[in-house]
Amino acid sequence: MPPISGELLRARTVLLGPRMFCGLYAMHALFMPDTPALAALRAKIDEWGMFPVLDHVIALSPSPRHFAHCLAVCFEPLFDELYEALMEQLAAEPGLF
Structure with a gap:
C-alpha cells in the first residue's frame, strides 16, 4: 500500500x-x-456564514462515494x-461543557 500524502491526511482532518x-x-x-x-464557536461559524455548508456536509450519508466527495x-x-x-476559537475558550 502506498504511503498517504500529507495533503490527504490534512483533508481528512479538515x-x-x-x-x-x-x-x-x-x-x-x-x-x-x-x-x-x-x-463563541457558533458565533465563529456564523461569522463565516458557513453553517448551511457544514450542515450539508454532516447530512451526507457516510457511504464511500459521499465520503470521497466531501x-x-x-x-x-x-x-x-x-x-x-x-x-x-476552541483553544481560546476550551470549556465547551
Missing part, C-alpha cells in the same frame, strides 16, 4: 473537525445547555482556513 463543530452547533438547537465557549471538497483552502479558525 473533513472530520468541522463535522464535530457543526454537530455542536446543531445540538444547541436541540436544547443542549449553552456555555460561553459553545456560543474529502475532495476539504482540499479547498476555504475549508482549511475555517477549520483553523474554529480550532483557534
